[in-house]
Structures are given as structure tokens and as C-alpha cells.
Amino acid sequence: MRQPKNTDLILSNVARHIRLDDEEERIFISFLHPKTLKRKEVQLKQGDVCTHSAFIIDGALKGYTVDKEGGEHVINFAVSDWWIADMYSLISQKPGILTIEALADSEVLLLAKDDQQLLFEKVPKFERFFRILIENSLVANQQRLINNLTLSAEERYQHFMTKYPFIMECAPLHSIASYLGMTPEFLSKIRRRMAGRLP
Template sequence: MSTNLIIQNIEKHIRLTEAEQQYFVSLLVEKNLKRKQLILAEGDVCKYSTFVVTGCLRGYTIDKNGFEHVLNFAPTNWWIADMYSLLSQKPGILHIEALENSTVLMLSKEDHLNLYEKIPAFERYFRILIENALVALQQRMIDSMSLTADERYQKFCTTYPSLINSLPQKQIASFIGVTPEFLSKLRGQQIKKKI
């Protein structure tokens, strides 16, 4: 199982003994996903937090007109879940899909709670993750109301530098709230500025 990356991620925030690391790793389920494979569909109850070892996942909704709206991306070394569904254990609102062949580590809701009991330091770790996610979501909402499309694209490039050239343009456009055609014009203007 590919656990070095997740242990490094955790140890940025908390220190674990060897026994605690082994216990944590024993709770994880490794899964290999094919491109376009869903690990969660709207209406399903989210039972896992998912850590991306390799590849990239996205969380998105589909509106009543059939348009997709990307809420977030989870490249290598990021976590993803439908937080509403995971915490409430009610049917979710997100689809979570692999954008490319990916390897993930999944931690069930039940094991997550057991982890808090056996290794209380994990409450700190996941609190930090949730706080960071809340701040990022708030900033994204403010950005969508106050930044121009060009500024939102620049912010995307800063936040997800590894995804700029690997994601389809329509995914990036959906995330920043523009059409793919408009994003193409933005990119063209930036290339002209650099020349």
C-alpha cells in the first residue's frame, strides 16, 4: 500500500509514533480508479474521506439544465469528500470522479471516529484540514463575487499549478465560472502579454 505520502501529509501537523502510524494505515483501503470512474454519485451517502496518492479527482454538481459545476479538485496529496453527506450521513449532493487513472486511500466514517478515540491527535489533524477547507471555500465565494475572470484564472493557476496543463479546459472553465470559449480567449491574451 502506498502510505508514505499520507504519513508525510499528516506529520506536517501532528507527530505519530510508529504504532500509531501502523494503526492508522491499517484503517485505510487502497483503491485504483480508472479515468472517469465515480467514487460517489449525487444521492449516495458519502461513507469515506478520500486521500489522493496519485492522479486527480474532482467534486462537482449537475444543475437542472444538465450543466456541471466543479466545486473542487483533489490532485495528489489532497483529501476529498462530500462533507455534508459524510458528516450528516444523509444523501450527498456531489459527484466525485477520477479525472485520470488515480490511486486513492479511503478512510471510512466509522474508522475515522475510531481514530479519534484511539489517537486523539487526529482530531487536531482533521480540524486543521477542515479549517483550511472552510477558509478556502469562503475565499472562493468572495473571489467569485469580486474578482474578474482573469483574476480568478490567475488564482486557479497559483492554487493548482500542477493542473493547469493536465486538465481539460472545460473543467478549469467550470471551476472559475466561465465558458470554455472565454477561458480560451483569456489564455490567448496571456500568451500575447508574455511575447
């Protein structure tokens, strides 16, 4: 794979949690591999073992699972400056439960699980960085569960619009509805109701 050229965004992402010197940055960058995904292109297929974490430089991805009846259940979205992976599969190296698919043409940087382990050996402070990412993911998932239990459907949608403005532009209605735990028809009613209140 070719080496990444524009790494400012991912280095800024890392710098929020740990400090790297020039050599540590060089080592980290050497493990990253750029990949271009077209809209609807699948990065990971449900049932496959997740071998990479993906950092989004540009674009948007969604993680979802499909039930026995063919129904799609969106678990998460990831936009520019976010990481995404099937964490269960990445950690256990067992077949995954998620399909990860591009919602728009996207540029990502991939970090292989094996390379991540080498990175921990060469730059041990990255163990802290990825621990923080996992902790933040747990907190976000808990907050989403609480929101689904305590907020009205309209409040959940308003919160989503604030958090994911780019997703509003590129994700199909059924994907947003699935993430919010409602039917596309009900979400359409909410959108019409909210639009009716606009000046």
C-alpha cells in the first residue's frame, strides 16, 4: 500500500490525548495506509473478521447489521476526524457483526490490528490513546442508549441533526431512522412537523 501524504488531521486527532515527538509521529505514520472508498463501497462485510481500524479523512461511513429478515440496523456513523471499526471483531478476531459501508465518496487511513500491536511496542503511549478511544466509544454508546430511553423521538432527531450535519446530507432516510430507533415513515412525519414550524 502507498504511504499517506496528508496526515495533519489524524495527528491532530492523536494530539488531543497524547504528545508525540517527531520520531514517534514518523513511526505512527509508517503504519497507516490510505484507501479511497466510493459511495456504497463496503470496507468490512458482516461475518468477516475485522483486521483494521479506519480513520476518516473525508466523507462518511456507517456501521450496520442485517437481521434474518433482511432488516438493516444502523449501529454507528463516522465522519471526518472519527475512527470506526467492528470493535468486537477487531478485539476478539472472531467473525464480525457489522458491515461498514461508505455513505459518500470517502478517504480513510487504515491501521491494521497487527501493526497496532507493533505500534504499542514501539510507541507505548499509543496504548493510552486507544484506551481513551474505547472509553469514549463506551460513553457515547451509553449516552445514545439513555437518549433513546428518555428523549422524545423529535428530541433525538434534533440531537442527531446537531451531531451529524453531514450525515443529514448523504445518508438515506431509512438509515437515519434505523439509527434513531424509529420507522422511516415516523421520521418523515417528524421532519414535516418540524418544517411546518419553521418561519
